[in-house]
Amino acid sequence: MFEQKGYQKVEFNQKPDIFIINTCSVTENADKKCKKIVKEANKINPDGYVTIIGCYAQLKPQEIADIEGVDAVLGAAEKFQLINLLDGFVKEPSGNKAKVYNQNIEEAVEYHTSYSLNDRTRTFLKVQDGCDYPCAYCTIPLARGGSRSDTIANVLKAAREIAESGVKEIVLTGVNIGDFGLQNGKRENTFLDLVKALDEVEGIERFRISSIEPNLLTDEIIAFVASSKRFVPHFHIPLQSGSSKVLALMKRRYKRELYVDRVTKIKELMPNCCIGVDVIVGHPGETDEEFLETYNFLNELPISYLHVFTYSERENTTALAIKPVVPMNKRAERSKMLHILSDKKRRYFYEQHLENSFTVLFEEDVENGQMQGFTENYIRVTAKYDPILINETKKVKLSTINENMLVEVEEVEVYETH
Structure with missing residues (x-):
């Protein structure tokens, strides 16, 4: 939705103009994390527009509105109208309380x-x-x-x-x-x-x-x-x-x-x-x-x-x-x-499952020359990095469990490079 309006996504630490923070509220810790992330956002860009959405925003909108540096709080229904409600993202003058858009969960x-x-x-x-x-x-x-x-x-x-x-x-x-x-x-x-x-x-x-x-x-x-x-x-x-x-x-x-x-x-x-x-x-x-x-x-x-x-x-x-x-x-x-x-x-x-063959979907994450992936039955494996294998499902034989609780594999399926 943002991209359709001409906005561009950047990483959190790249001084965004707008921060959208999606919250959980399953545990007390989730609420504390929200406050911490707002603080980090304010540090990275004091002029950045900070919007809070998600479960915590639905449950405790006024509590979030009181967090210093928050500009807007949107509930469960309103978050899908985020751009229509806030387009322009004009930061409130210092001291003004955050805008709250939050209706009954029904x-x-x-x-x-x-x-x-x-x-x-x-x-x-x-x-x-x-x-x-x-x-x-x-x-x-x-x-x-x-x-x-x-x-x-x-x-x-x-x-x-x-x-x-x-x-x-x-x-x-x-x-x-x-x-x-x-x-x-x-x-x-x-x-x-x-x-x-x-x-x-x-x-x-x-x-x-x-x-x-x-x-x-x-x-x-x-x-x-x-x-x-x-x-x-x-x-x-x-x-x-x-x-x-x-x-x-x-x-x-x-x-x-x-x-x-x-x-x-x-x-x-x-x-x-x-x-x-x-x-x-x-x-x-x-x-x-x-x-x-x-x-x-x-x-x-x-x-x-x-x-x-x-x-x-x-x-x-x-x-x-x-x-x-x-x-x-x-x-x-x-x-x-x-x-x-x-x-x-x-x-x-x-x-x-060691010594048996399974298919692994190899992922893009590469660390210390090793790539990882999951078998169909969710065994996390590690293999020597090979760019051809990324986003490919390959048949492998499970070999040993290493100290990081990853299963090392032997490449079984032969493939050709072009």
């Missing part, structure tokens, strides 16, 4: 197609936004509004545009991606309909599903991915707790038995599949015994890695009323234990 009902363009090999394509699940710890429904989706026709159009740009892998993203299909409050289709349609898109070699709720990951989706041409064997499935009691406190929509069922089904159909897991430690009401239940549950499951989140208090969430509150030192201790478990799980997953 007004954020439109869906806007978007995908990333900053990587030659992989693009993130958003297909869904918002969430109707009121989990006890989460502010996302308050920051992003109700669940709404793109149409399948629009998603296919975007996927074909991405294919034309030469990108080989698309990662499908959304706030609650498994709930895909809601348009104007009506269910028009399902996530399964979407993946079936995308599997026919020529020019994209891989589709990856970013994160999908266990209760929305159906047998049919798992079976389709297992037999598809382009969807890779990799799922990221939020668990949050391995204790059914804590899951109930969190207002999650399943019990641990369902999670076991999903993982078992995936591994039956795709033994090499990578399974990532989100876990929250230190949620109010989580006892030492329930944390150990989670730890042992994860330890026994054939999963591949963890994303560990330490619970942090968020305004207007029902978790604030749950007692007892877990002390911060216990939260940190539990987080450390799960991070160590994650490293062990990842190493074991990698070890299981």
Whole structure:
């Protein structure tokens, strides 16, 4: 949108005239980061126009407006009108409070197609936004509004545009991606309909599903991915707790038995599949015994890695009323234990696949004469830099795991240079 108006993108440290800062608000830390980045922007260009958008901007617009150096704050619906609202980007006189454009989150009902363009090999394509699940710890429904989706026709159009740009892998993203299909409050289709349609898109070699709720990951989706041409064997499935009691406190929509069922089904159909897991430690009401239940549950499951989140208090969430509150030192201790478990799980997953052949999509990042990429089942590999391999999928044999937890490979597939 900026480029269409004649603006040019520059790096943060190149003294931009306009800073657009997109915020998260999943943890308290995200709010602190916003303040820090505003300070940096003011230092780089004291005359630069600073606009804050994103979840924090929707949740706490007045708090952001009070941050010194902020010129405008735009909520979830308004950020898509950013250029129309602010075009010209005339900085307010010193001492004036920031302009705030922020309506009630119930007004954020439109869906806007978007995908990333900053990587030659992989693009993130958003297909869904918002969430109707009121989990006890989460502010996302308050920051992003109700669940709404793109149409399948629009998603296919975007996927074909991405294919034309030469990108080989698309990662499908959304706030609650498994709930895909809601348009104007009506269910028009399902996530399964979407993946079936995308599997026919020529020019994209891989589709990856970013994160999908266990209760929305159906047998049919798992079976389709297992037999598809382009969807890779990799799922990221939020668990949050391995204790059914804590899951109930969190207002999650399943019990641990369902999670076991999903993982078992995936591994039956795709033994090499990578399974990532989100876990929250230190949620109010989580006892030492329930944390150990989670730890042992994860330890026994054939999963591949963890994303560990330490619970942090968020305004207007029902978790604030749950007692007892877990002390911060216990939260940190539990987080450390799960991070160590994650490293062990990842190493074991990698070890299981050594001496076997997989395809790797090689990326442009080159460091110390080495290039990296991911196998279809999300094993991070490293190989000697070869410019011909960038943005190519090549068959390789996995060799050894190095000290950086990268798998070294032997080039298997022969290619010709011209």
